Amino acid sequence: MDEPDYESLPPNAGLSVNMCAGALAGISEHAVMFPIDSIKTRMQVFATSPVAVYSGIGNAFTRISSTEGMRALWRGVWSVVLGAGPAHAVHFGTLEAVKEIMGGNEAGNQWLATSVAGASATTAADALMNPFDVIKQRMQVHQSEFRSVFTCARTVFHNEGLAAFYVSYPTTLAISIPFNSIQVTIYEQLKRVLNPSHKYSPSTHILAGAGAGAVAAALTTPLDVAKTMLQTRGTSLDPEIRNVSGMKEAFGIIWRKEGLKGFGRGLTPRVLTTMPSTALCWLSYEFFKAAIRTD
Template identity: 55%
Template structure:
């Protein structure tokens, strides 16, 4: 059977090992390739930045950061993402595939609720592991960060703010990522079936479906991402009201107080611009690796949960 003739709809039954390895490599690829735009998004979402960190747009931010602080600044904190994204995405995709298989009907018809529910389950599991790494990443991304490495940053946060600093944003993260992944997965699966009814392996379908899914999910959940950034970077700002924020409601109040309704759109362009290619890259990498690994010895369908 050739790659082109492969019935791709049968691949959700690949082994857990296949799904986890493909997911880990896809997650690392997704986060690292588009990391500079993620750094810009974080900078633009900080509630009360220093005057040197106020930007008029994505291009302006990329240019000013590269010129004033060096292009390497745009990659500061990427190690945290690499370390966390591998295991987190392994759990993410393994959980998604298993839940999608369990929730979907036997006739394999597209089911928005099944895919959305599977995506929600996957993100609850993966975010529990990824949240501390995300906190470290954002602390290293903000303007004026002096941390030289992930371990230094993590230990400093722990000494000054305690273990809770790594999880204070977790409820808000879930409130953002659960609807994000619900929209993301249901949109992706919808367009994947519409653009490729035959179910054969087709990278162009994964690229297009992933990009549309990433853009839709990123735009719809941006207000929650602004609140998450506020909570994860609160220890890096001087404003006492921001430093005292302890949850989503307080974060929303502070955002509205300082910027009005437009505050909930802070960083939305950078977020959409990063998520569109990142999600396309992630799905294309994942689907290819899942197809490739499923044909390798040791990654057969036997042994699924």
């Protein structure tokens, strides 16, 4: 059989194809990069014990693996596996639908359409993913009491109520909307520059995805530090952090404790996580989208 012509495939493959490809891409992205994400979470937590304070990625990896075992770096992975599939299905389904409606698949620089599509996609996806993200981070912190996703969810709900799963949602949107608007816009522009012929090119998806992810991750790290504080507040021994109720309060605590430096906590692992994960996500998405609709 002849290999399908990537250029002949329609820009919008249909909602079911986009959602299925997005789900597979999301699971691939999060599962592969999960250990680095665990290190990022630990570095962002304002720990009271010096044992839980890490000077860098290498230091964190060595200490965690030697004192807790390598499995500790994968603790909570099932939370993102369970959440990432449906959330990314919603994300990419919304992304392609809005982009198509706004003319983002037409020739030329459609930065407004791609930005709005990215913002719309993340608003819908984060509403579904936020509780899973809270569970994941509760399981990632130093000396976490949880080993089961369902036990963690049940305990958090019993002790803190439903609000605990969504206290960080406004902050998550404050991160995700600019992150995805920046990421999708840069990705589309880099893809046009690197692959003007629009032929199927895995290297283009990797390079464009990595570049877009790096820029978006670096610019939104301060918000990510605040989000981590809100999502892990129930594990903190610091009364001020334990009772933090919103993004503004979190920013105030970060500023008082460490000043400007505090907003850069976890910058390196965040960028190092996001670059390959975004590259993998776009590569997987473009591959699965092409594969599914040409079977």
